[in-house]
Amino acid sequence: MRGVEGKTGKNRFGFSYALLALGVVTYLGVWAYSSYAAEWRAKAAAPRIDPILKVIKDLRQYQKTRATFPPSFKEVEAAIWKHPNPPNYGADGRSFVLGNYYYFYTWVSPTRCTLWALPVGPHTAEANSYFMVLTPDDREKWKGPALELKEAASISGTPTYAQLGIIGMVQQDSLPPKRK
Secondary structure, eight states: OGGGTTOOHHHHHHHHHHHHHHHHHHHHHHHHHHHHHHHHHHHHHSOOOTHHHHHHHHHHHHHHHHSSOOSSHHHHIIIIIOOSSOOOOOSSSOEEEETTEEEEEEEEETTEEEEEEEEOSTTGGGSEEEEEEEOSSOEEEEEEEOOOHHHHHTOOSSOOHHHHHHTTOEEOOOOOOOOO
């Protein structure tokens, strides 16, 4: 029993208590990080409609400088956005995904265009769909539930009021006209 001679009870357990405290601190740190990471992943997967404001602003800026709305997002990319690595705007250049929303653009006339914003991703049911008719100074906004894949595939760029009503879209208040 040579290894235990001269040891007191207090010194024998001091190292064990230090390891226990280190283990508890490590456990709490890992638990806090995993909770934060799970919340961050959930927020990243949730659809965010905030980027639509920039899209609307840039479409209007293009219309203001060229006196017509662009035929596709590719023209907005070339004139205003100028991304170093532009996103994929689809085969006809009228759609892209940003912030877990699918944007679908349709040119109607030099002073009118439409924009759909449809939620995509794992949290689609928690977000709303939007449809807007844009003019240089005003917008007509429609809001409704997230659309199923079948419904989203059948939408048109210029739906009638009846078609919007059938898929559950409700017209929201329009912006008051700007005073010059």
